[in-house]
Amino acid sequence: MWRLVAAVVVCVGLSGCVVYLNPLCTDAISNGTETDVDCGGGCNRCEIGDSCQVDADCEDSTCERGKCTALPCFNGETTEDETDIDCGGPACRTCSGGRHCEVGADCASGICQPEINTCAGLALSFTDATYPAGNKPYSLATVDIDGDGDIDLLSAEEINSQLWVLSNDGTGSFQNVAMLSTGTFPTGSGVGDFNGDGVPDVVTADYRGDSISVFANVGGTLSPRVAYPTVAGGETSNVALGDLNGDGNLDVAATNQSRASVSLFFGAVDGTFGPAVDIPVGLTGASHPYSAAIADFNGDGRNDLAIADTQSLTIIVRLGNGDGTLQPEVAYPTRGSGDLSVITDDVNGDGRPDLICANRQSNNVSVLLGRGDGTFRRPVLSTTRAETGPYTVATADFNNDGVLDLVTGNYKTEMPAAISNSSVLLGIGNGNFEAPRVLEGFPSYGVAVGDFNADGKPDFAAANFANQTVTIQINTSP
Structure with missing residues (x-):
């Protein structure tokens, strides 16, 4: 034949x-x-x-002398009509504060200071305040819990296994108003409307409890937890929220790092969840899935799942079929180490979700730009500065230039009186970031963003595990 x-x-x-x-x-x-x-x-x-x-x-580049070469505005040089590196002029993005300019149109602020030809808005500044947040606060979430229009703060604290609710008075000042029992050692948290009543509910990942805890929001007050077991000995570390089976209800994906698996909980319309559906991640015994993110990576209207694996130093992507099942794994190296926190957002503004991962051991952040077809480009690394140990990462436009920036919560095993608390990285718009602005303070785990004083500028909070507080950083940039 x-x-x-x-x-x-x-x-x-x-x-x-x-x-x-x-x-x-x-x-x-x-x-x-x-x-x-x-x-x-x-x-x-x-x-x-x-x-x-x-x-x-070549992808987003030209072929010059046999090599794919970055285009102007993205090549790390001042070329053609640019006024500074990859910014200014008629074709590139506007420049952030402190960059060279010729006219106001070159600047994100619209102001080119004439005597020094420098864009206004150089200072990225924050004013901090600390508040008690439990014994070893680990994970933070920001949401308007009580419905008063102000962004409140949730702190999952590990030692006493409690969820602290810190109410915002509207000025960015916080007061603890509730402490609710979680499962043992909560290390992750998420917020979403589980029962469709228009108010946010809360879920925690309970590391030693091998469970998730769900807190229903009734009239602005969180009810006692309902526990859902994951897998015995799983050390459930984090949660991600999204509709994975297409029924219109939020589902929860919980990472079990010591069992190399993710537990999927499919939500019902009343805010309850079915039993865990455990799916393996990577090779058993050779995979430590620590965190996850959910988004539609290939634009088919079905949510997909990304998992940060601290063992293989990859982000594992599984595209969703829309019925709660997932397609085979595709692993993308991060080129970092200690890949703990993965999130998804559109870093380069092309309408496609990208992946961002905080790499604690290599002191940097990996950005994998999404192609929109479910695949991702090679990682771009940006430093958070030596000896910072970024543990978590969040996105916001801190300097109001229309480009997403990053903030990391910085962990360090050695704890002098004042070390790196967080790093702010201003976005360039192509997956790269400018040199970090490092804010000193106590070492932190979780980080979360929100406009705490309603002035139109994003602020952020960091969970200081070493001194049982949370630091609120109010954005005072011009």
């Missing part, structure tokens, strides 16, 4: 020809019409630094 076998013949000058049988775009070698490993030609476009033959081989 004859069988057709796909083949590609590549001939180079007088050197002869090579026949490739069944060349694939996923075989980790450069073959067929590819210009580099698994990219170019008939495969996905290549990234910056890869070999190419024509511009069509």
